[in-house]
Amino acid sequence: MMKQRLAIDMDDVLADTASRFVEYYQTRTGNELSWEKLRESSQVQLPDGTFTTLHDWVFEEGFFRGIKVMPDAQEIMKKLHEKYEIFIVSAAMEFPYSMKEKLEWMQEHFPFIDWRFIVFCGHKYMIKADYLIDDHERNLSTFEGTPLLFTAQHNLHIQDFTRVNNWQEVAEMLL
């Protein structure tokens, strides 16, 4: 029997991108700020008085390469990989450094995913799969298979999709 196909997003699903912003904030300013508050700040004042934005950080070399893996993602992905055909589907084109870094990141943390199953794209609606695990409504609402909303601060208000709050819940649903 053909394996079912899972399409899985990277940022804020496999990768704890939100925490990377919090970490950058702490390193750059010497202060702590929750992601909830940080993500709503349009600007960040640095100790030298100049301002930066979260958007600037994403364009910096090294931002993506150093992101932590989401808790339990490695172990559960290994099990999912035995049962499903997995494609990693990540919006990477917007940030020039991110592609090479994201590929290296995948090779380090998820070496059992062959590069042929990694997709960098903008839109995701042309991907044919049975499930898409993603934190963005715009990707899930145009997906033709079963969408699963991976919980993130920015999507707490969304009620249109089956929600998975963490990788343990992904395992419960799909394993």
Add this chain to the structure above:
Amino acid sequence: MMKQRLAIDMDDVLADTASRFVEYYQTRTGNELSWEKLRESSQVQLPDGTFTTLHDWVFEEGFFRGIKVMPDAQEIMKKLHEKYEIFIVSAAMEFPYSMKEKLEWMQEHFPFIDWRFIVFCGHKYMIKADYLIDDHERNLSTFEGTPLLFTAQHNLHIQDFTRVNNWQEVAEMLL
């Protein structure tokens, strides 16, 4: 009415990758060699006596960035872009420098293609589209829409697909 979706490969379809190898050969050795002969050489001897391979060149920074656009591709892509939804679908993951270079290349030569419609991948069979224009049998044979084989030296023997020999023939078929 929804536009039909075209998926279009880069190397040896939009981009004249074969000529880039011939150009590298000429620059590096000072000699000329047809692509037909060059592609069959497992090694190339350099003037200093050392050997290199075509595969080494692909891994060099700048290889992809400097590839010439295939004749008529720009003009015909502009017209196709009015009539179809176009996704560029390129195998880029294998070569670490290629992704940023291919993206810049697209922005230079095909600025009317928004980055959201560019896909870097390995396998292509999970792409849902009405047509795929590609030079590789392995991509066409697993594609679920209508496959169109773009002629290249390496696929002259293949008879299983509708063939387009150049961009003028793409125009005749799809415009």
